[in-house]
Amino acid sequence: MNTDYRQARYKMDLLMERGEGRMLKDNPLPEGIARKKAPDIPDLPKHEVVRYFNRLSQMNYGIDTGFYPLGSCTMKYNPKYTEKLASLPEATDIHPYHPEEFSQGNLEIMWELQNSLAELGGMHSVSLQPAAGAHGEITGLMIAHQYHKDNNEERNEIILPDTAHGTNPASVSMLDYNLLEIPSKEGCVDLDALEEAAGDNTAVFMITNPNTLGLFEKDACQMAEIVHDAGGLLYYDGANLNAIMGKTTPGAMDFDIMHFNLHKTFGTPHGGGGPGSGPVGVTEELASYLPVPIVEKKGDGYRLNYDLENTIGRVKGFYGNWLVLLKAYGYILKEGKDGLERATERAVLNSNYLREKLQGVLDLPYKPLRKHEFVLSGKRLKDKGLKTKDLAKRLLDYGYHAPTIYFPLLVDEALMIEPTETESKDTLDGFAEAFASIMDEDEETIKEAPKNTAVGRVDETKAIRDSVLSYMMRD
Amino acid sequence: MTKREEKDMLDLLEIDEVEQLFEDIPEEVRVELDMPEGLTEMELMSKVKDKLKKNHIESSSFLGAGIYEHFIPSAVQEIIGKSEFYTSYTPYQAEISQGMLRALFEYQSLIAELTGLGAVNTSMYDHSTALAEAVLMSTRINRKGDTFLMPKNTHWDHDPILKNYLRGKDIDMKLVDHDDKGQIDIEDLKEKIGDDTIGFYVGSPNIFGILEEEVDTFKDLREDNGCVMVVGTNPLILSLMKPPGEWGADIVVGDSQPLGIPMAYGGPSVGMFSCRKKHIRRMPGRIIGETEDSQGKRAYCMTLQTREQHIRRERATSNICTNQALMALASAVFTFIQGSTGLERLAKENYEKAHDVARRINELEGFEAPYFKSEFFNEFTVKTPMDSDSLYGECQKRDVLPGVPLDKKEKFSSLPSSMLTAVTETKTEKEIEKLIVALKEVVA
Structure with a gap:
């Protein structure tokens, strides 16, 4: 098998180590608030800074480097035209308080994006303000909170299935809701358990569909009925929307509130951790609760509307991550109805194909048909004294990013694999071969992996023990 | 993906068409999207560029209030x-x-x-x-x-x-x-x-x-x-x-x-x-x-x-x-390119330019700048001799954005007619002069 992958390895000091302290002179600020010593940041020739960061880029792995099957994250190829669009001066050099008359281009694009997302989600209205998926989640819960409050209802419970993304329970706690977690049955929501859990205290039931095992929750409409009958609202976590575009919508499945992850479904880059964008969509009944402003069309022009009757107010400064919105807008326009549907079909085909190739190599819990991702169990590795983590590290040596590991929690030694639609059959075949090849390797090789990356296995325990979180904290 | 590739993949799954992979989505929730078909990259670029051109970004802007215009190497x-x-x-x-x-x-x-x-x-x-x-x-x-x-x-x-x-x-x-x-x-x-x-x-x-x-x-x-x-x-x-x-x-x-x-x-x-x-x-x-x-x-x-x-x-x-x-x-x-010295120089330039512009606005009939008499950095309050929204609108006609009207914000509605003006290193003498002239003309 091919393990020729070699990541660059540079031994370099931190730039921060090269600072030389000096005193500040001629500080115009009043004595009491003036800095005495200049910040200890090095003065370096520009090209040395560029060279340093260029070398760092060579010690990093992105989708443009290779296959990145990180489950739940939808690491599809990021088209380059969106980067070009987001670098145009008309897009970058515009202040958030720029007059509406002078920002018609932005407003028109945002208005059209609100509408496209509403169509793709089967929702009535959309706010583009949330900056990320988790931010969209908490915004959705704030909307539900206000809605129940306006109906004079004290509902303090939110129900989640045990397959939920970690952000779901964390969002629930941030707003001090009580969390009610219901166990799954054969990987999907157990309707009986939901029926039992739902009641007068139910504020919201949150799920993603397909769920984190990649299984489509075909009882979605019955769930909606149960929750609505109890007086609660349904929240759709949009992380897995890439699996259903053009086939169904959260709206069609009777969800009331949802978020979109533009950085997953609509091809905007993940930026080493962000920025993303997490617009929120709602039904007509909840439209007046959205954060303000939203963009509206008035005559031939567009304007920011701050006047929504029941608005929760704001969740972020200004109007959202505009440049990310612009990229997603470009992606949706370029792909169109046909392209988006094809993306979903191909994502699901790729996922099922790779699942078929790998299910003999490791164990596949639950029935086979998957949507855009699937979860394997690495429990048989234990016989060799290995863990899923070891396998993940060895995959790096073969030039692949590892799948998401140890999630979802209900699968022992889980590996969550999402190939996305942009990968070819050859790539998937190569990945499957690497998997099989690793399973034939001796334990030592796997345990000592990775060897081909910029550094060897990183000591995470030491990082916690030392807790050096900046150069300043070294001593 | 070639037809051949797709066929090989479907064969492995022992199915005839991709649609079979969606059999688990019940008929009653199926939808047909109401959206236009896709574009070529060339079509897309020209379409989006045309829309963005509707933005007018050439004004001399002194807007701040949380987001600032700085030069980016x-x-x-x-x-x-x-x-x-x-x-x-x-x-x-x-x-x-x-x-x-x-x-x-x-x-x-x-x-x-x-x-x-x-x-x-x-x-x-x-x-x-x-x-x-x-x-x-x-x-x-x-x-x-x-x-x-x-x-x-x-x-x-x-x-x-x-x-x-x-x-x-x-x-x-x-x-x-x-x-x-x-x-x-x-x-x-x-x-x-x-x-x-x-x-x-x-x-x-x-x-x-x-x-x-x-x-x-x-x-x-x-x-x-x-x-x-x-x-x-x-x-x-x-x-x-x-x-x-x-x-x-x-x-x-x-x-x-x-x-x-x-x-x-x-x-x-x-x-x-x-x-x-x-x-x-x-x-x-x-x-x-x-x-x-x-x-x-x-x-x-x-x-x-x-x-x-x-x-x-x-x-x-x-x-x-x-x-x-x-x-x-x-x-x-950005910060490493500036270095400690560059950062200090940049901060001082912002400070000095803002103070210079405040002085010049203060000299104008009816204006008071800064309105609040405290040490400031690159942004300051200006008391305006006419309604801040009207002043803003009139300046806008002259392609100058003089500052964010402050008393129009609910929490500052008790302030006299005023605005928040930001001056960074990017403001040229020509732009500053344009601001001063606009303010003078508008209240004249």
Whole structure:
């Protein structure tokens, strides 16, 4: 098998180590608030800074480097035209308080994006303000909170299935809701358990569909009925929307509130951790609760509307991550109805194909048909004294990013694999071969992996023990 | 994908068409999208460019209030445009992500150096959300109180956002007045602070562009009342201003946008977040730590992850997952290109230009600048001789955006007709002259 992958390895000091302290002179600020010593940041020739960061880029792995099957994250190829669009001066050099008359281009694009997302989600209205998926989640819960409050209802419970993304329970706690977690049955929501859990205290039931095992929750409409009958609202976590575009919508499945992850479904880059964008969509009944402003069309022009009757107010400064919105807008326009549907079909085909190739190599819990991702169990590795983590590290040596590991929690030694639609059959075949090849390797090789990356296995325990979180904290 | 490829894949799955993979989606929830068909890249580019051209960006703008126009060296875009960086995600696999990890550690180190607090995370969404998270963190540090004190002289977006983040909690957000110099009214603060106080916020520069001078008083009030002090600031002034860590801050927040990030209609920017070392386990967000690899080589990884949602779920310190990492990288590259000397020069240039423009506006008949007589950085209040909206509208016709009308914001409606004017290094003499002429003409 091919393990020729070699990541660059540079031994370099931190730039921060090269600072030389000096005193500040001629500080115009009043004595009491003036800095005495200049910040200890090095003065370096520009090209040395560029060279340093260029070398760092060579010690990093992105989708443009290779296959990145990180489950739940939808690491599809990021088209380059969106980067070009987001670098145009008309897009970058515009202040958030720029007059509406002078920002018609932005407003028109945002208005059209609100509408496209509403169509793709089967929702009535959309706010583009949330900056990320988790931010969209908490915004959705704030909307539900206000809605129940306006109906004079004290509902303090939110129900989640045990397959939920970690952000779901964390969002629930941030707003001090009580969390009610219901166990799954054969990987999907157990309707009986939901029926039992739902009641007068139910504020919201949150799920993603397909769920984190990649299984489509075909009882979605019955769930909606149960929750609505109890007086609660349904929240759709949009992380897995890439699996259903053009086939169904959260709206069609009777969800009331949802978020979109533009950085997953609509091809905007993940930026080493962000920025993303997490617009929120709602039904007509909840439209007046959205954060303000939203963009509206008035005559031939567009304007920011701050006047929504029941608005929760704001969740972020200004109007959202505009440049990310612009990229997603470009992606949706370029792909169109046909392209988006094809993306979903191909994502699901790729996922099922790779699942078929790998299910003999490791164990596949639950029935086979998957949507855009699937979860394997690495429990048989234990016989060799290995863990899923070891396998993940060895995959790096073969030039692949590892799948998401140890999630979802209900699968022992889980590996969550999402190939996305942009990968070819050859790539998937190569990945499957690497998997099989690793399973034939001796334990030592796997345990000592990775060897081909910029550094060897990183000591995470030491990082916690030392807790050096900046150069300043070294001593 | 070729037909052949697709057929091979379907064969392995023993099915005839892709549609069979969607048999688990019931008929009654099926939809047909009502959207146009796709475009070629050439069509797309021209279509979107035409729309963007409807923006008019040539005005001489003196708008600030949280987002500032600064010059960005070309090298910044060049670096964050490297696809090894921008097409990666959160560095879950440390060994193959050392580049981003190290770059973010450098960012954390820079922010620590500027704020004077050693523990820094890799970013929150923006200033407002960083502040809201800081208040939530304050409740984890100080469990005895039920009130958080917010001065009135803060951005109008902060209050509604904080209120939303405090939903479901029995925590009262109490406003503290400002004095006639635009600074926090110390007497009001002293009156409102007490045993029930979780913490208080100090913005410096505050929304009026003013640097709060009573820093020793804040320090004492924090200690005497055993509460948390959260400071919000602009990282650029921190090259001249005494670091908040030296005057008692427990948490420092702000926006790194002035460091190498375009205005971009307000986003993406970077929520800056740093705190005292003793509070690290209560912090929200991703944090990069320094460590070693199996060979004893220096290495970096995400650390203290048991605070985070993907490990701790409902017991996490925050729900944040995706953040603004690439923009943090932009700020780091920008700051290293400036260096300590360049940063100081830039801050001084902003300070001097803003003071010069304030003087010139003050000389105009009917204007008062700054309206609040306190030390300011690169932004100041202007009392206007006519309604601030009308003044703005008239200036706009002359292609000048003189500043954000301030008294039109609900929380500042008791102020006389006024605006908030920002002057950065990007303002040329020609633009400044254009502003002065416009103001003169409009009120004439």
